[in-house]
Structure formats: structure tokens, C-alpha cells
Amino acid sequence: MAAPDLDLSSDTPHIHPPLVPEQYRTAADVETTTIPVFENEESRDLITANFTHFREDPFSFLKQISLHYSGTGWRAYDHIIGQPIFYKGFSEQMKMRILRSALLRAKISELAERRATVEDDAGTFGSDKKRVIRRQKRREEIEKQLDQVADGIVDGMICKFESKRFIRGAYYLCMQLLARTYDQGIHVSSQEIQNLRRIAAMAAKKKQSLIFLPCHRSHIDYVSLQVICYRLGIALPVVVAGDNLNFPVVGKFLQNAGGMFIRRSFGGDELYTSTVQSYVDAILKGGYNFECFIEGGRSRTGKLLQPKFGILGYLLDSLLSGRVEDAWIIPVSTQYDKVIETEGYVNELLGIPKQKENLWDFLSSSKVLSLKMGRVDVRFHDPWSLRGFMDEFVSKQAVVEPEQPATELRLKMLKSLGYKVLGDINKVSVVMPTSLIGTVLLTLRGRGVGKSELARRIEWLSDRIRVKGGRAAAFGGVETGVVVERGLAVLGDLVGRVDGLAEETYYAVDRFQLSFYRNMVIHLFVSETIVAAAMYTRIKQGGGISNQRVPYKDLFSQVSFLSQLFRGEFVFPTEGIVNNLHKTLRGLEADRIIKIGYKDADKNELEYVELTEEERQCGRENYDFYCFLIWPFIESAWLAGVAIIGLTPPKGNEEVWVGIKEAQDMAQLAGKTLYHQGDLSYFEAVNKESLKNAFQRFEEEGILITKKSKAGKNPPVLRLSPEWVPQRDPATGAMLHKGQLWNYVESIAISRREGKNRRDSASVGSRVLTLVEKLGAELFADAVERTRVEEEEIEVEVKKGRSRRGSSSRAKL
Template structure:
């Protein structure tokens, strides 16, 4: 296989035509796997059908560099000028003509889309409805007097004025929102410019699976014939995500997707550039703006009805922790509504995984997770950040496409499946207007997409190295041991059905060396001058981002290991560390429910997953299982072989989950401090953001005092997820105002409040919440004072109480200030309207929990 650049661009076109149009290269015409597609710089090469890659890994496909080796002026001035001239002239594939999909990049495209949006019946009806509602309000308030003899004429005139005003607002909002695919020369230049920038930072290129992209082209051809949209749903770890997908679609001749982006990116110059390159801007929050909500729905309708490709991030914002976030249902809800309402016949869903050797933004993520407010995007930071990127060497980007599937077929399958399942609450699953049906479909859709992304994700060498370094006991690890454990982890990843990034025929030692070089000495420290070169985690917090890229593969094993640890941590002989099956089952059930918002589980259910996980651990000789005469499991314990090996494999699974257990324990301890002080009623509400900040402060203090083992347990996102989980279970109650200027507030649910000593006012380490904390703590890692329960029940709880009292004092002072000034401060007590909303919310949560039929805390 050649890797250089072809001297004659005419052969580029021939290769491109062969890859794009020759029916002989399509997957369904092959007897084995699709041919390799190597795209380097400006050349596409198809490998001969008889080519066999040395030592292939079954099921992982062939991964190829899609874009690489862009010429640089200083080193290759002639080639650089040639590349520029080819892009300017639009020679060969660079012309971006005859793409697969609906027509885009022609003068008047955005005006055509805007006309369709503003003329859509859905938007017209909403404008008419809003105008009628406003006229009714004005009539009620006496601004329109029914007693006037020309009342009907005035009412009609006023309505017409309101309709015109709403049209003008809608037109302005539409212009700011829609992407503007009007200029093909612009996108050719943008492709070249962005490629130059991106491939200097990710110097090993963008890699794809040839089998997956050829399959995607075939699906795109069918979708184009049916005038159906492909909805790309990628994971989101970096701003590079949407750039890389746009570049891939451009290079493969697919119609570029329109990318849903937050309006925080719409700042001067950059915002306009991104909008012309495919960004559609939407607000982060819609509030009660009915016109804006309908406008977004109408735009989605127009795109799906026209068969234009769409891209939105299933997680909403970027993951600051490295693992998949729970699905956000905003845009997905609009897409599903288009289908369920009948305004759109079908759409093709394509989950996408984007993995990096190193993510550009991780350093900034760490500061955000430690509580430093996120800076608003601006041009100065964009330019300075871009210039520094040019000097980075971040390895490569690997993009994987799950097999696309029909949204209509998914809905039909779900309706048929749920209609057959008996339920305590009668629901007509064929009623697409039923909100219970819609919410169930939406939630199932979101988690299916996440599972599909996990299924095609590849594990990068940096993730392997980061995982090994953070799952070993001791300060550091020698080079030979690091290599051994990385090789073991690669085997485990594959055994779990995961994929490891290919590096051709490069020896594992070279791959590890390359990964260490990309991570850099700021993340992985090196000790020379000793008997063996030794590596250690320099920045554990930032390195945890890469460890979290592998945790989804082993979450079941990690939960079992943590449940078994409730006995292992008690010490004593091996027999004393064995656990009855029922106790293990209960703790796994508790932990899996606790982390329901953190991890993506198999949809087969706890019993099936647990049985398969235990069998796998037994086969790996990590545990032994004792069964009765009927074959039922009665007892589980660590195997003799695992003990003889120093528990290294068992510890690996524990180290994966312990930081998350610590974070949940910290969040639970922090809400103990939300117990109202003596003499204070439970009607004082604390700002959610202040409660989160107080929990972080508590965690940092406990970490430095030795009561918390993992500093990453204080990260904001994990704490927020824990608070969200506690809200779902009714442990805390949260009130969100319709007024966006009033932040969300919370309190500890009265039935969960622990008691206080009547004489001293101190919190009692007893009651429902304390038992809950102790159940989490039973799976925590053993550490300083960990066996002395009195330490936690006195000093730690006292510290949480002290911070909680400070929150109450600030809330009361804010209430008093609000009473004096009349504005400016956040109310610590609820209005009667908010109390009614709270009662309704509590009832709705109980109803939702009953409908879901899930295990609860």
C-alpha cells in the first residue's frame, strides 16, 4: 500500500471516481470485508481485493487515515502552492459537485429555507394563536373596550398589527438561527483552511473504518433517493467533533449535515464563519418562549421534510469527564415530534463515535470541574487558542459510524414491544399524542443511541495508558509492567466486545511510547536514573478523563467488585471475605441504581447482566462461585489465583468505580448539612449552585485532610449528577422558576432530614439519610480513619453541618435584603404559586417512578 502523494491530480480524480462510483467496491458485492480506503492528503487508494492485513483483529474492521500529510509552505513550498491552487480552482473532488444528498451550496439556499420556515402552517398557526391570546389579554385589561361601536374593527386591526410584529420577530430569529449554505467557493476554502489547522494539531490524521464509510455512502445514496435526512448523533468531547465530521463528509462527497450549535458560539466573525460552514444556532434555554420553540420545531420539520442531513450532539454539551453523559432530549424531542405528528415520514439515525489520542480542551475542563466558572467564548481566546494549537502534537482522531437505522422502524418496534408487556398502569402505546408514550420512546431512543456509540467506539493508546496508571497501587510503574498491563487491558477490551485503535504493524512498545509522548510529561511523569524507567500519574485529575473513556466496557465488573468489597474490606481470613449471593445482589442493585445517571447499562436487565458478569469473572479466575445442588449461586469470593496474583485484576475493577463512589458519598454527606438548624423551619430554600459549590468545598477539605481518597471526586459534573439522582428519588426537592433570572433552589426533603440534639443542636448520625450514606460508604476504598465510623459521624458530619449553616445564613440574609430593597436578591421562601408547583412536581415524580418500574434507592 502506498502512502505518498500522487504527482498527477488526474489520477486523484480517477481514484476518487473509482471509490465513489464503481459498483465493484460496494460492501454487498464483496465476499469478505470491504476494501481498505486510504485517503492521504489529496489521494484515495483502494487496496486490491486479495490484500490480507497481517494479524487481523476479528470484528474491528480496517481503520485508515482519512486525511493526513497536508503540505506546509516552509518545508514544501511548491506542493503547498499546488494544493492551494487545486482548492481555489475546485479541481477534482475539491469542487464538491454532485454530492450524495439534497442540493446545498448554491446562491439563495438560505432564502429558500427561510421562506419555507416562515410559510409553514405550524408556525403560522402559532403566530395566530399568540396574537389571539394577546388580544384577549388586552380586552380583559380594558385596553380594548367591547362597548366601542367600532370594537370589532379595532380588534381586527390590533390583531393584524400583532401578527405582523410576530412575523417580523420570527423572521429576525430565523435569520440568526439558520445555517447559510450559499457559497461553494467558501466551503472549498473553509475545508482547506480548517484541514490545515486541524491536521497540524492532530498530526497523525483523522482515521475511519473503510467498511463503515462505504456502508454510510450506500445508506446516503438510498436516503437521497427517498429524500430522507441522515441525523448524525455523535458523542461530544471537543469542539473538534463537529469539525472532523464535516471534513469527513466533504472528503467522501456526502451532503454536509447542518450542525445544531449553542448560540454561545455565535460571537463576531467566528459566528458568521461557522454559520456559513453549517452551524444552526439555538438558545441554551427556551424558557416559556412559545414562538421560539415553534420556530425551532418548524426549522427541524423543514430540514427533515427536505431530506437535509442534520447533526446534533446526543449529550448536549461537551463531556468534561471523558465518558458519555446522559442523553439530552431537546433536539431529539423535536426530531421525534416531526415523525410522530406525521409531518415527516422517516429519518435515518446514525450514531457516531469520535475518539482522540488527546483532547485539546482537557486542561480547561479541569478548571471548570474544580468550580472555576466557564469563560464566555470570544474572538481573542479563539485566535490565541488557534495559534497555540499549531504547535501541538496531539496524535490522531478516530471516527466510527454505527450502522444507520430507520427512526420509523425503531418507533414501530418499540410500540409493538411495549404493547405486549403487561403494565400496572394502562397505556395505549399506539396513541402518539400520549405524553407517557412519547417520553418512553424518547428516553429509549436516547439510551439506544448512547449504547450504539459505545458499541463502535475505539479505545486509544492514551486511554489504555491512563487507565493502567490510575488502576495500580503504588506511586508508579516500570516500563515492562506498564507494557504488560496495557497488553492485558487490550485483551480485556476485545473480550468485552470493544475495539482498540489499529497502529498497523507497529510493536506494542512503540505504540505505548507514542501514547506517552502525546500525553506529555504534564500528565505522565517519568523517573530516569533508577534501575528501570518508571512512570507515574503527574496529573491524576486530568488523566482521569482518559481512564473514563474505557469505563463503559467494565462497568458491570466494577459494580460487582465494589459490592464484593463490602466484605473484602473487613479483612480476616479468605472465608470471612466471601459474600452471600443475596447480599451481593442487593448491593449491586443499589449501586447500579445510584449510578443510573452516570453509566449506560445493558438493556437486558440486572439478573441477566449479573449472571453473565459473574460467569465472566469466574472464567477469568478472578472470583470463585459456590452453587447449591440445583445450580443456584449461594456464595461468591476472590479466587485463590487472584489472591496469589496480589488481587491485581480485582483491584483494577475497584479502582475504576471508586472515584464515582467517593463522589456520591461526598454529595450525600453534603446534603446532610442542608438539615435546617434548630429553630429554623424547613421552608428555607438554598440556591442549587451554592449547594454544589459548598459540596465541592467540603470535598476539597476532606481530600486534603485525608478523608477522601480521590481528588476527582470533587469534580462538578459528577456531583451535579449525584444531586440530580437524589432529586429523582425525592431525597432533595428542587424548585425551578419560570423566570430565568431566578436560579433553581433546593431543600432536603422533610422525610429525609436527620434529627438534631436538642441541647447542642448537632446533627445525629442516624436516620434514613445516614443509613443511605453508610450503604454507599460500605463500598468505599479503605483509607485514613475509614474503619473508625465515629470519625465520619462526628468530625466529617460536623464540617458538613458548619458549611450548611453558612448556606442557611446567606439565604436568610438574602431574604431580608430582598424584603428591604424589593428586588435583586433570591427569595429563600416559596411563593404560594411555587408551593403549588412543588406539590405537583412531587406527585409527578412519584408517578414517574411508578411508571418506570425501576429499582430505587
């Protein structure tokens, strides 16, 4: 059973009707607010129940403003769970803690000593008896200068929890924004909230921090989490934000609401690095709550990105060093019926230059304020002790590798921490109705689907999600058909409807944008999709059951290859490939999709897998579902591989390096061309994030070599590893359709979805290779020209340097 969602916008929080009406009790551990707690778990609305427009009810509207301004009841934010915040002098206290930290003082002293040593070695202080005194004086001057630099860094970085009146107003403004944009509210689980408040109270007594680690898909992520914490009376977390958001007005607003601004890249700046670490230490030592996004930036594709280990490393080091005793990790999933920024994401993924971040334009946009985009679901995983995780990890590693170097152990621990958080986020994520609709529309063979069939497949998908341990948004007793109508209304013009038919029929209008919502589902079925794609190498041949039977040896080989190929794209189960494969096969067999053949009666050794007769009779609809989920990613990997073949250097250009960005742009241009010519099935396969991941995977495989170029900003460049360079016909110079790289790309291609004009592989090879060779030749020509210009610029700078040195010598004479 599940507990209903809470509406926290009114003076007396209440809930929407659960699936089955029940009596509720008052939670004993909720000190400042009476919050109903149900025996079941699914919740409803958090913000919209008492929301009123001025035009609809001016009196109620003005009353709400007055209550927030005066701080009536819970709005006062006086008795929070956590350490005291929002008082005059908070920022100055935190600033002093950072600047006086032993870590930062030691780094400033070290940097000053290093600089003084350099100047001493250069003879700056002379060689007489007063050299030591002059050196010491200079060292002190450098320390004062570094102190000033650190002071400026801290002042621009730290959040400024100073005014309760400000935060009351900020909360009210955010509620207005959210209620207008997400008209069905923010939904949380009352059971998870009860547990969160319990852990928060326990941590507060021990002066320990709650570390919120959410996924990141929208600017709304941090707004919604701050709103939830405020309404529940939990101390607001300090939120890590990129300094690109620190611009006039908005930057100050965010800083006073909990924003901690840091650079996107530290660039080897040791003072800045130590300042950030000292700030993280001060937050955790003081028991203040903290929030950072585990993926770094926002996901443009809808699925979870790989974890970023920057800030996560600082958190880990605070405990590893012993400066902090413990903290509580809280993975958070935020899911949307519709994400505001998806249209902009599509433009970015298609290579249209990204516009500079401007949160003010985003928040003040009339488009944002007038949309009705459904609801937001925020789910909290059970909090767990970071110290407990570390101790358990060290114990396990001591058994596996007792003499492990500390740096290697830390790196493994950091990676394990990152992927554990991602796994926990996936476990609590709720699949929204719009994601169900988008997934079904993009995993059907036909042009469109009738309303009744759409509802049937949504019910099937919801069941599969729950069987996999996932969560599908509860319909609250509403018929699936009604849920479909609501979801279609939210998706708007992304889905089209054909009128004048015997049945309402819907089709995907913007498949690229809809893929964002489909990708919110794929994490639950990654293993099944890999197996389905591996089986497709035989199933696509057609014929009878025996003709489509896949030997286990071949299946395992292709599953292993695809799993390695996509290890940077998806988060896989951690049980190991053999155990995971067998578990997946048993699940598919239980679903009556496949049949497993064994070599012995005891079923100890697998011999083959094949589709069941039942699955064949239903038109392979369940098996095809898994294929359609993974095919766009296979297409993207294949496209990247084909583009890499195009990087085979023309004769005489064997030592030429090409820019990584230019190579990826070339792959994207090739993909757009191949899609419109019919050689690529999915337009979303040309998105630059998937291509970037594929290039990264090829580098890890040793197919590509990358390095920094000689250009001023050091953009990375690449070329094919010598052993992977395809051979050419000595007589004609034409590329031969064989070799290590060709075979690698073919291993991807055999799991691709077949198209009507792609059955003749020789024809495809000819068409595709002709295109990428042409684009590759242009890329090499541009690289050669750019290298020539760079060398000329370097020569000019060298001559200028000689001239300046000569002028300096003449001046001394």
C-alpha cells in the same frame, strides 16, 4: 477481520498498511472517488499524508492551495450524495419554507388571537358596532409584528449553504488546523464509510435525511465530521450549535459552513419553539442531512453524558406528526489520543468560573496550532431507520400497556431513542492508546509502574475490551512498547518518568486530567465495577477465603443500591438487573476472577461469590482494576451525601431554603478539605459534574426538595425533606449518628476504598461531621441574610409601585 483506515487528503485516497498486507479492490458503489476497500476492517489516516508546510515544500503547499481554489477533481464538490446545497438562493428558499410552514402560520395566528382576546377583554376596542372591525385590524397588526419577529429569528438561526468557493476554502483551512494539531490524522473505517455512502445514496433517492448523532468531547467533533463528509462527497449536515458561538466573523463562518444557531434555553417562548420545529421539519422534508450532539454540551469528564431530549424531541415530532416520512439515524463516536480542552475542563470541574465561549481564540491559539496530539478516530454505527424504530417501539408498548396515553408513549419513546443512540455510540467507540495508558496508571496500587509491566497491563486491558465487544485501537503490527512510547509522548507532562532506576518507571502526575482518559473506558466495564464494589464490603475485611465470601443475598442488595445510585452517571445494559448481574458474574467467573457457589447441584440458585485462589495469588490485580475504576465515583457520591447531612438545619432555621449552587459549592469545598486531610482518597471526586449528578439523584430519591426562589432570576433552592432530617441530641444539640439519611450515606460508605486513617469510622464520623456542620451553618446564615435582603427589596418595589399608582391617579384628576 477489519478494513484499514483511509487517508482522504490526497487526489487518490489510499490506506496505511493493515495488520496483514492484502490486495484491495475498488468499491463499485463509490461514484466520484476511487476508494480502496479491504476485506479487513481497521483503518489508519484520513488527512495527513499529503500535508505539507510552506517551509518544507513551498511548491507543493502552493499547488494544494491552487487546487482547492480552482475546485480541481473531488474538491469541486459538484456530484455529492444527497440533496443539492451550496448554490445562490439556498438560504432564501429555506427561509421561505420555514416562514410559510403550516405549523408556524398556525402558531402566529394563535398567538395573535390570544393577544387580541386579552385586549378585547380589557375593553381596548370599545363596545360599539365597530368593535369587531377594530379587533380584526389589531389582530392583523399583531400577526405582522410576529411575522417580523419570526423573520429575524429565522435569519439568525438558519445555516447558509450559499458558496462552493467558500466551502472549498473552509475545508482547506480545517485540514490545515487538524493536520497541525492531530499529526497522526483522522482515522475512519473503510467498511463503515462504504456502508455510510451506500445508505446515503439510498436515502438521497428517497429524499430522506441522514441524522448524525455524535458524542461531544471537543470543538473538533463537528469540524472532523464536516471534513469527512466533504471528502467523501456526502452532503454536509446542518449542525445544531449554541448561539453563544454566533459572534462576529466566527459566527458567520460557521453559519456558512452548516451551523444552525439556537438558544440554550427557549424559556417558554412559543414562537421560538414553533420556529425551531418548522426549521427541523423543513430540513427533514427536503432530505437535507442534519447533525446534533446527543449529550447537548461537551463532556468535561470524558465519559458519555446522559442524553438531552430537546432537539431529539423535535426530530421525533416531525415523524410522529406525519409531516416527515422517514430519516436515518447514524450514531457517531469521536475519540481522541488527547483532547485539546482538558485543562480547561479540569478548571471548570474544580469550580473555577467558566470563561465565555470563544471559538476564535480556540482555533487561532498558537498552542492549538503547534501541538502534536496524536490521532482522532471517528466511527459510524450502522445507520437505522427512525420510522422503523418508532414502529417497533409502538408494537412492543402495545403488548405491555395497550391503553397508554399518547403523551406518555411519546416520552417513553424519546427516552428509549436517546439511550439507544448512546448505546450504539459506546458499541463503536475505539479506546485510544492514551486511554489505555491513563486507565492502567490510575488502576494500580503502587506509586508507579515499570515500562514492561505497563505494556503487559495494556495488552491485558485491550484483550478485556475486545472480549466485552469493545474496540481497542489497533497497533498496526507495532510492538506494544512502541505504542506506549508514542502514547506517553502525546500525554506529555500528564505522566512523569523516574530516571536512574533499574527500569524505566512511570507515574501519574496529573491524576485529575488523566481521569478524563480513564473515563473513556469505564462504560465497557460498568457492570463489573458495580459487582466489584459490592464485593468489597466483605473483601476489605481480609482474612481467608471464607471470611471474604459474599452471600448472594447481600451482593444483590448492594448491587441494586449502587445501580440505583449511579443510574444518572452511567448507561447500564437494558436486560434488567437480575439478568445483567448473572451475566456479569458468569463473565468474571470465566476470567478466573471469582468463584460462584450454588445451593444445588444443578446450579439453579446462587449462594455466594468469592475471589478465586488464582486471583488472590496474583495480588487481586484484576479484581482491583474494577474497583479502582468505580471508586472515584463512589467517593463523589459519598461526599455529596456527607454534604447533604451538613444541610441539617440549625435550630430555628427549619424553614430556610439554601441555594443549590451554594450547596454544591459547599460540598466541593468540603471535599477539597477532606482530601488534603486524608479523609478522601481521590481528588477527582470533588469534580462538580459528579457532585451535581449525586444531588440530582438525592432529589429523585426524595431526600431533597427543590424549588425556585423569590429572587429575580429564580435560582433554584433546596432543603432536606422532613422525614430525612437527622435527629439531634435534645440536651447538647449535637447531631446523632443514626437515622434514615445516616444509613443511606453509610450504604455508600461501605463500598469506599479504605484509607490508612479511615479505619476508625467513629473518628471519621466525628471529623467529617464537624467540618460539614460548620460549613452548613455558614450556608444557612448566608441564606437567612439573603432572604432578609430579598424581602427588603421586594418591600421597596411594592412601595415604589404604590407611589407610581398614586401619582398616576393625581395626574388624571
